[in-house]
Amino acid sequence: MNIIIFGPPGAGKGTQAKNLVKKLNSFQVSTGDMLRAEIKKDTEIGKAIITNMNEGKFVDDEIVNSLLKNIIFDKKKSNKLIFDGYPRTLNQAKNLEILLNKSNQEINFIFFLNVKKDDIVKRIEKRKILEKRSDDNADTILKRYDTYMEITKPVLEYYSKNPNFHEIDGSMEIGNISEKIEEILKL
Numbered sequence: 001m002n003i004i005i006f007g008p009p010g011a012g013k014g015t016q017a018k019n020l021v022k023k024l025n026s027f028q029v030s031t032g033d034m035l036r037a038e039i040k041k042d043t044e045i046g047k048a049i050i051t052n053m054n055e056g057k058f059v060d061d062e063i064v065n066s067l068l069k070n071i072i073f074d075k076k077k078s079n080k081l082i083f084d085g086y087p088r089t090l091n092q093a094k095n096l097e098i099l100l101n102k103s104n105q106e107i108n109f110i111f112f113l114n115v116k117k118d119d120i121v122k123r124i125e126k127r128k129i130l131e132k133r134s135d136d137n138a139d140t141i142l143k144r145y146d147t148y149m150e151i152t153k154p155v156l157e158y159y160s161k162n163p164n165f166h167e168i169d170g171s172m173e174i175g176n177i178s179e180k181i182e183e184i185l186k187l
């Protein structure tokens with residue numbers, strides 16, 4: 001089963017993805033984590049993306065798409081993917097479909113965690129203290145939220161037509177969100 005967790009920054013995608021990874025014995029595909037790892041290792045990709053990441057802007061589709069390929073074609077992970085933070089653009093959504101098709105896979109569920117801007121700002125302020133992420137500050141949060149709304153909206157419209165799309169109230173407690181998702185997945 002392949003699942004996309006979709007939603008604005010701070011909606012709790014990572015937390016829900018980690019829960020599903022445990023429950024389904026699957027693999028989290030967090031492009032944010034992959035990109036942060038590139039910066040930490042100071043690779044060519046890391047050097048190219050650091051400014052965009054710190055300013056809360058999206059990293060180029062080409063770079064993000066290139067990081068994804070190996071994971072999709074990894075047989076061990078086949079049909080056990082939990083996407084967290086990908087796709088974020090229509091180009092990425094189409095790329096994902098092509099790669100999954102080529103590897104005889106599909107998206108089985110799409111969960112949209114819907115959270116309002118005010119709640120997101122409060123949550124990310126909290127996460128900043130806990131995780132010390134360099135892109136978690138008030139200005140960047142607002143920028144990331146606005147970027148999300150602007151660029152990701154067409155992706156949301158695209159996926160909302162999919163019969164496997166489920167909108168979840170992301171302002172609920174973490175446990176309640178997990179319960180709702182597990183109920184839909186019949187876990």
Ligand code: AMP
Nearest residue numbers: 031032053056057058059064085086088
């Ligand atoms: P996240 O950890 O998912 O909140 O992502 C943190 C940052 O990484 C974002 O603000 C973007 O700069 C970058 N990023 C992560 N995933 C993507 C993606 N799919 N497309 C473009 N940029 C991304």
